[in-house]
Amino acid sequence: MEKYVTAAGGRQPKVVGARSLVEAAYATIRHDILDGVLPPGLKLRFEMLRERYGVGASTLREALTRLVGDALVTSEEQRGFRVAEISLDDFADLTRTRKLIEVEALRQSILFGDDAWEGDLVGAFHRLSKVEEKLAEGLPELRDEFEERNRDFHFTLIAACPSRWLKHMHGILFQQSERYRRISLAARVEGRDVHAEHKAVIEAALARDVDLACRLEAEHIEKTLELLSRTLVPSS
Amino acid sequence: MEKYVTAAGGRQPKVVGARSLVEAAYATIRHDILDGVLPPGLKLRFEMLRERYGVGASTLREALTRLVGDALVTSEEQRGFRVAEISLDDFADLTRTRKLIEVEALRQSILFGDDAWEGDLVGAFHRLSKVEEKLAEGLPELRDEFEERNRDFHFTLIAACPSRWLKHMHGILFQQSERYRRISLAARVEGRDVHAEHKAVIEAALARDVDLACRLEAEHIEKTLELLSRTLVPSS
DNA sequence: GAGTCAATTATTTTCGAGATTTTTCGTATT
DNA sequence: AATACGAAAAATCTCGAAAATAATTGACTC
Numbered sequence: 001m002e003k004y005v006t007a008a009g010g011r012q013p014k015v016v017g018a019r020s021l022v023e024a025a026y027a028t029i030r031h032d033i034l035d036g037v038l039p040p041g042l043k044l045r046f047e048m049l050r051e052r053y054g055v056g057a058s059t060l061r062e063a064l065t066r067l068v069g070d071a072l073v074t075s076e077e078q079r080g081f082r083v084a085e086i087s088l089d090d091f092a093d094l095t096r097t098r099k100l101i102e103v104e105a106l107r108q109s110i111l112f113g114d115d116a117w118e119g120d121l122v123g124a125f126h127r128l129s130k131v132e133e134k135l136a137e138g139l140p141e142l143r144d145e146f147e148e149r150n151r152d153f154h155f156t157l158i159a160a161c162p163s164r165w166l167k168h169m170h171g172i173l174f175q176q177s178e179r180y181r182r183i184s185l186a187a188r189v190e191g192r193d194v195h196a197e198h199k200a201v202i203e204a205a206l207a208r209d210v211d212l213a214c215r216l217e218a219e220h221i222e223k224t225l226e227l228l229s230r231t232l233v234p235s236s
Numbered sequence: 237m238e239k240y241v242t243a244a245g246g247r248q249p250k251v252v253g254a255r256s257l258v259e260a261a262y263a264t265i266r267h268d269i270l271d272g273v274l275p276p277g278l279k280l281r282f283e284m285l286r287e288r289y290g291v292g293a294s295t296l297r298e299a300l301t302r303l304v305g306d307a308l309v310t311s312e313e314q315r316g317f318r319v320a321e322i323s324l325d326d327f328a329d330l331t332r333t334r335k336l337i338e339v340e341a342l343r344q345s346i347l348f349g350d351d352a353w354e355g356d357l358v359g360a361f362h363r364l365s366k367v368e369e370k371l372a373e374g375l376p377e378l379r380d381e382f383e384e385r386n387r388d389f390h391f392t393l394i395a396a397c398p399s400r401w402l403k404h405m406h407g408i409l410f411q412q413s414e415r416y417r418r419i420s421l422a423a424r425v426e427g428r429d430v431h432a433e434h435k436a437v438i439e440a441a442l443a444r445d446v447d448l449a450c451r452l453e454a455e456h457i458e459k460t461l462e463l464l465s466r467t468l469v470p471s472s
Numbered sequence: 473g474a475g476t477c478a479a480t481t482a483t484t485t486t487c488g489a490g491a492t493t494t495t496t497c498g499t500a501t502t
Numbered sequence: 503a504a505t506a507c508g509a510a511a512a513a514t515c516t517c518g519a520a521a522a523t524a525a526t527t528g529a530c531t532c
Contacts, residue, residue, distance in 0.1 A: 019313035020515065046484070056517040058294035061485080062301050069305025071404070077255035078523055080484060090400070097401035100340060164326070165333035165412075168307070169405050176401075256485065281513070292487040297515085314493055316514060 021055050025063040028053060031144075033072050033083055034179050036186065044073065044081040070175060088232055091180045095225040098173040102221060103214045105158035105166045110210050113160030118206060124149070124156040125202050132195050143185065147178060153198065157205065157217075177224075184228045192227060257291050261299040264289060267380075269308050269319055270414050272422070280309065280317040306411060324468055327416045331461040334409040338457060339450045341394040341402045346446050349396030354442060360385070360392040361438050368431050379421065383414060389434065393441065393453075413460075420464050428463060 018024035029049075032038045049060050064081045067073035075081045109117070128149040135142050154174060161167060197220045204213035254260035265285075268274045285296050300317045303309035311317045345353070364385040371378050390410060397403060433456045440449035 022515080023313060045482095047482095057485085058297070058487095058518095059516060061294070062298055062515095065298050065301045066305065069302065077259060078484065093399050093401050097399055097405065100336070100402075101405075104336060163329050163333055165329050165409065166336075169333065169337070169408075172405075173401065258485080283513085293515085294488095294517095295486060298485095314514065316494095 021059050022062045022066075025053050025055050025059060026066050029063055030067060030070070030072060033067070034147075034175075034182060036179075036182060038083050040083050040086045042083045044083065046080075070172065072176075072179075086179060086183075088229060091177075091225055091228065094173060094176055094180070095221060098170070098177055099218050099221045101166060101170050101173060102154075102158065103218050105161040105163070105170055106205070106217050107210055107214055108162060108166070109158045109160040110205050110208055110213055112162055113205075117156075117160040120156050120159065121202060121205065124153045125198065128153045128198065129195060143182070147182070151178070157201070177221075180228065181224055184224050184231075187228070187231055192223065197223065257295050258298045258302075261289050261291050261295060262302050265299055266303060266306070266308060269303070270383075270411075270418060272415075272418060274319050276319050276322045278319045280319065282316075306408065308412075308415075322415060322419075324465060327413075327461055327464065330409060330412055330416070331457060334406070334413055335454050335457045337402060337405050337409060338390075338394065339454050341397040341399070341406055342441070342453050343446055343450055344399060344402070345394045345397040346441050346444055346449055348398055349441075353392075353396040356392050356395065357438060357441065360389045361434065364389045364434065365431060379418070383418070387414070393437070413457075416464065417460055420460050420467075423464070423467055428459065433459065 015024040015027040018027060029038070038044070044064065046057050046060060050057065053060065055063075064073055064075070068075050068081070072084050073081050074084050113121075128146075131142055131146050131149050135146055151174065155171075158167060158170060197216070201213055201216045201220060204216055251260040251263040254263060265274070274280070280300065282293050282296060286293065289296065291299075300309055300311070304311050304317070308320050309317050310320050349357075364382075367378055367382050367385050371382055387410065391407075394403060394406060433452070437449055437452045437456060440452055
């Protein structure tokens with residue numbers, strides 16, 4: 001008789017692919033933070049978390065520790081955990097740093113990418129385009145899927161970069177920027193053709209025009225910050 | 237009656253400044269990995285760890301999860317934890333990535349640093365020089381202190397960089413490189429005047445010669461890789 | 473009223489045992 | 503000999519309760 005529902009063998013694993021409760025809890029809490037369900041600054045009390053996510057204290061603690069590593073959660077010894085704060089300054093800093101890393105990774109990826117990489121890229125772009133169409137038709141329940149495919153596209157762009165460390169750094173920064181991107185979407189920041197931006201980047205990448213692709217990617221990364229800045233501080 | 241010795245209030249806190257057993261265990265295990273006491277690839281079994289570090293499984297699990305965030309430990313679901321592997325290729329990748337980040341951070345730091353920063357820098361350099369002298373006299377028990385002051389010096393160099401994210405990325409990469417640096421020291425890789433390299437960097441930084449300082453720092457970062465490559469692959 | 477201090481309450485931190493999964497090893501079968 | 507199978511052993515993963523710490527309350531003093 002099983003006492004608790006396991007992630008792998010349980011009847012309703014909350015997160016597909018999760019092989020342990022820690023991983024499932026981690027993925028769920030991360031999603032809730034990125035999505036704003038758990039707002040910035042929120043104190044993460046264990047009783048609340050245990051009720052909400054249905055796992056024990058040690059399991060939660062480990063999941064939260066992983067999130068601290070992602071800089072999505074902060075912790076103070078003996079004082080518990082909080083959802084990491086956000087700010088426009090932080091987003092500006094994040095964007096500049098991400099630009100430095102991602103552009104360099106893209107440069108190397110274009111240099112080293114082979115035919116298989118090109119194929120992956122075309123595929124990822126196509127899948128992203130499809131969900132963009134549906135999103136444009138007004139199906140906001142596809143936001144999670146959009147985020148997933150958008151992430152896939154950007155990760156595929158730099159996948160051929162041979163530097164594992166550069167990609168590791170990129171992963172951390174990209175995940176962070178996902179938080180702000182969702183806020184940007186929620187704030188209905190418009191006046192932007194994301195599809196066209198992606199299209200321009202991939203075309204330059206396939207044409208092996210390194211400088212153009214990097215310039216376009218940099219502009220693409222900067223665009224969300226630009227628009228969000230204007231929205232939040234309209235006077236500037 | 238206390239059942240176990242606490243980190244803060246216990247009689248013999250293993251790690252100074254640790255406010256919880258998780259933090260103490262984390263710091264101790266990290267030190268042992270950086271120092272090579274726990275060699276690359278080692279399977280980290282809980283029974284062994286409990287015996288060695290004297291804390292419970294959940295506590296260890298959390299400490300190890302933090303180390304996974306530092307990329308000093310790897311984990312595979314349901315298959316436990318291992319000390320992260322090292323390789324010359326990884327070190328080369330790490331060095332290139334660190335160079336990209338640290339040089340940019342230094343550039344900004346020199347640009348934004350004020351008198352107080354200059355003072356901190358001179359102080360950190362002095363403290364480092366002192367321990368370097370003692371180390372040269374053949375007191376290998378000062379290796380931990382050398383590492384600490386070396387870290388302080390490099391962190392102070394970029395402390396005035398206003399980008400928190402750039403500094404965060406740097407912290408991860410620098411800690412990683414500490415592993416290889418210690419190996420390099422253990423392998424008695426010599427033919428190098430580290431003190432002179434540091435001196436050149438700080439002089440250029442204080443003179444606000446951004447380009448020179450960045451060039452020297454880049455060469456300084458690359459030097460360990462160069463020497464270690466030659467030592468491990470003498471044929472090249 | 474402001475400030476201390478002790479008692480109470482709330483919260484975090486830790487452990488050890490039990491549940492689950494993986495690995496090992498002996499046996500049988502081809 | 504090689505493979506497949508299954509029971510036993512070993513290891514990981516999880517929970518819930520107890521211990522330790524922090525925060526709150528309220529009585530008391532100045």
